Amino acid sequence: MAQMLKARMRAGENLVGCFIMLPSPALVEMAGYAGFDFVILDTEHGAATSETLEHQLRAADASGISALVRTSSMNPGEILRVLDAGATGIVVPHVRTPADAEAIASAAHYPPYGCRGIATTSRAGRHGFISVAEHLSRAHDSTIVLPQIEDADALPYVSAIAGTAGVDGIFIGPADLSISLGHPGNHSDPQVLAAIEKAAQEACAAGSIVSTFASSSNEANAFFRRGIKMVMFSTTSLFTATLRDTVSGLLK
Template identity: 30%
Template structure:
């Protein structure tokens, strides 16, 4: 075995479509892993996962042949390297606003010479089937990815400089927070004209820098639209959203 090749999948036709999981129930996680998504993203920032359920969720994904991505809590660089040591294929850091923020993130997410990720991949190497941990480290330099979230006005202003950072593999857009930041009055409006223009600009800038553009999509329609703009990593919906909508639809349909 070896690290799942998420980079090639992102470069392939259609990119990578990921589920978005915040619940810590392994049965729910397994259902989404069997549902036809290319990958799974665990949301630690707003989800209900703790360290143990993250560890077990990553293992479940790897055993089922799906790359596991992790959206981290704000500024939790310690968990970035731990998630990778658990066997994750990518980490997504929220609220990156400056070049210094992005460089500090790369430092913990990448092995030297790109960063300063501390050596200790015992679980990751074992989980991915490496007999020699040095082989994991060599593969991880290219195959474990770091995404900086672009979701504030300051981040948008620093976009070109952030994308130019060596070792940063891409950017990931949070449309909701970005819309709040761009509204000027705290209004949540992910499909506003200003937000849509920024989302298009981010995709184009990432492509010009040879970096991966990722985004969260609230609906399948959003997912298709973002793919047409050039986004290669698209995380759609959420486990709790799907379960809630399904339960309501079932109840309504059963009442006739």
């Protein structure tokens, strides 16, 4: 499964994911059964604990969907813990420089590609039921690293960040970027749109994969047509929109 997502990214497939802030394994299963390609479990703003996260990763395995985790920071210990828990990859917020990108890639990959430490009995190593050699080979083939570009001061470095060894793509965060560019919450401000487009083009030119949020199928398809290969929907936004529409349609 994990291998499959990285291989599919490398094959240039269009991929669609669910971004999940709620610490619910059932929501992960729903995304899997609905046919999404991946979930991103958010521990930056979401309420997950190490234990709820592990249950969500189990739900991903059970429902056949790949699960990445958004960490709350670039801390190598945090990156290690979510990968040991069985995440297919990491999304790391507020990466600003090529040195940041190198540091997170190193934390995510085992030697000789990085400096991740091994626990042979971690969940990622099937609690010791696979050999160390198999664990290392699986990790090498499957681990995905996506730095988030969401700050104005990261924009000059997009090509270098995207092209860093051990980095598989970039994830553009429109909400933080809109704040950083002085247009809080206005993702469709021309300056924000232009910055997103430029970052996407530069990352694609560096041979990298670009991911970001869409708010509708039409917007997702427009991204796919422009070469943005990984598009995700916020499950909280989908759910709140449905709740709002349902209540507003009632005769009361």
